[in-house]
Amino acid sequence: MSSKDISFAPPRGMRDFYPEDMIERSFLFDTWKKSALRFGFQHYDACVVETMDLLRRKAGEEISDQIYTFKDKSDRDLALRPEMTPTLARMIAAKQGSLSFPIKWFSIPQCFRYERTTRGRKREHFQWNLDIVGDPSVYAEAEVIACAATSLASLGIQKDAYRVRFNNRRLLADLLSSYSIPEDQHPSVFLALDKKGKVPDEKIREILSENGIPETTVFKIDEMAACQSLDDVSSVVPTSPGLAETDRFLDAAAAFGIDDVLEFDLSVIRGLAYYTGIVFEAFDSARQLRAIFGGGRYDNLLSTIGGGDITAVGLGFGDVVVSELMRDLGIDSPPMTEDTILVGYMSDEQREVSTRIATALRRQGHNVCLASKAQKPKAFFKGAGGSNCAKAAFIGPDDVDSGQIKLKNLTTRDETVVAISEILKV
Numbered sequence: 001m002s003s004k005d006i007s008f009a010p011p012r013g014m015r016d017f018y019p020e021d022m023i024e025r026s027f028l029f030d031t032w033k034k035s036a037l038r039f040g041f042q043h044y045d046a047c048v049v050e051t052m053d054l055l056r057r058k059a060g061e062e063i064s065d066q067i068y069t070f071k072d073k074s075d076r077d078l079a080l081r082p083e084m085t086p087t088l089a090r091m092i093a094a095k096q097g098s099l100s101f102p103i104k105w106f107s108i109p110q111c112f113r114y115e116r117t118t119r120g121r122k123r124e125h126f127q128w129n130l131d132i133v134g135d136p137s138v139y140a141e142a143e144v145i146a147c148a149a150t151s152l153a154s155l156g157i158q159k160d161a162y163r164v165r166f167n168n169r170r171l172l173a174d175l176l177s178s179y180s181i182p183e184d185q186h187p188s189v190f191l192a193l194d195k196k197g198k199v200p201d202e203k204i205r206e207i208l209s210e211n212g213i214p215e216t217t218v219f220k221i222d223e224m225a226a227c228q229s230l231d232d233v234s235s236v237v238p239t240s241p242g243l244a245e246t247d248r249f250l251d252a253a254a255a256f257g258i259d260d261v262l263e264f265d266l267s268v269i270r271g272l273a274y275y276t277g278i279v280f281e282a283f284d285s286a287r288q289l290r291a292i293f294g295g296g297r298y299d300n301l302l303s304t305i306g307g308g309d310i311t312a313v314g315l316g317f318g319d320v321v322v323s324e325l326m327r328d329l330g331i332d333s334p335p336m337t338e339d340t341i342l343v344g345y346m347s348d349e350q351r352e353v354s355t356r357i358a359t360a361l362r363r364q365g366h367n368v369c370l371a372s373k374a375q376k377p378k379a380f381f382k383g384a385g386g387s388n389c390a391k392a393a394f395i396g397p398d399d400v401d402s403g404q405i406k407l408k409n410l411t412t413r414d415e416t417v418v419a420i421s422e423i424l425k426v
């Protein structure tokens with residue numbers, strides 16, 4: 001292959017992050033981390049490679065065809081993780097006997113899926129995961145949504161810019177049973193209804209028929225799908241356990257102050273088969289983008305992979321869509337300028353003292369960017385204005401002779417005179 005044939009672009013669906021891109025990413029990750037810690041979540045992480053044996057336990061789902069798989073030198077089947085929840089379940093199952101439940105954990109893993117790339121969808125992405133394991137109450141669902149809402153506010157995204165659509169799989173099962181749809185057909189119906197709004201209704205009917213759902217049942221599902229609100233559902237199943245649970249969830253949401261962003265939507269299913277109760281997805285109000293975040297209750301996953309029975313709630317919040325939304329809303333990430341000082345010098349004669357000053361400032365806890373070559377003052381301050389630094393100090397022969405430097409605030413243009421001897425004391 002000649003040098004002309006080499007592409008300098010990353011593989012399709014993957015991303016490079018240049019320093020200017022890292023400003024946005026760092027702002028987002030820092031916001032996620034601060035929000036999680038504010039709600040008492042503990043940080044964890046795991047290896048990016050998983051065993052296919054673990055992931056095969058979710059066989060039959062759409063994601064199974066999207067996994068990046070490979071064999072290692074011992075012929076073991078491995079994969080780049082497509083999501084974090086199976087890994088979390090594995091980690092908890094490994095130490096289930098020694099953990100004190102409930103636990104609240106968060107992570108920001110990089111995940112990989114081989115799928116068609118569109119706006120808001122890449123083949124790799126970072127995802128903020130919030131999980132509460134061992135809390136059977138619907139306050140857990142409300143809390144992870146409240147934490148995500150707090151992070152959106154910290155990013156500058158107001159409540160009127162998004163809505164969290166929710167449903168309850170238990171309520172939906174109650175509704176299906178009221179239409180005499182057998183329980184063994186519920187999973188197929190769930191997967192078909194998850195396509196609603198994404199494909200034509202005729203296609204959904206085809207999917208149901210292909211999964212062995214009788215035509216009479218398909219008509220019942222069409223009738224059920226006409227329910228537009230919780231009031232519509234309650235008129236059909238007024239004493240449903242799922243309806244009572246949904247009401248408790250709304251009470252919990254009100255206690256967390258997020259009830260005003262919630263909207264009931266019977267078509268919210270979440271395609272992953274391990275969800276068992278409340279499920280939710282957040283979308284921008286204009287519905288121009290894919291889901292900002294989503295999740296729900298998954299009470300059976302740990303037992304599926306060999307752990308003990310335990311309740312769990314999780315939320316996944318990807319970096320791609322929220323970055324698109326921030327750009328649509330005109331929200332810029334703040335520059336990383338806090339307490340960063342740029343130090344320059346006029347000639348090589350001042351390089352040594354400039355280096356000593358930069359070293360002393362770092363010992364004092366400051367972030368310092370030291371120039372790598374001599375510059376004229378005009379060129380230095382022109383470059384400083386476009387940097388990510390908050391302050392700048394330029395050292396010339398007169399400054400060395402006087403024993404003082406001027407520390408300039410690059411935003412306010414104010415200057416503070418500081419003795420070089422005082423800086424070098426540290």
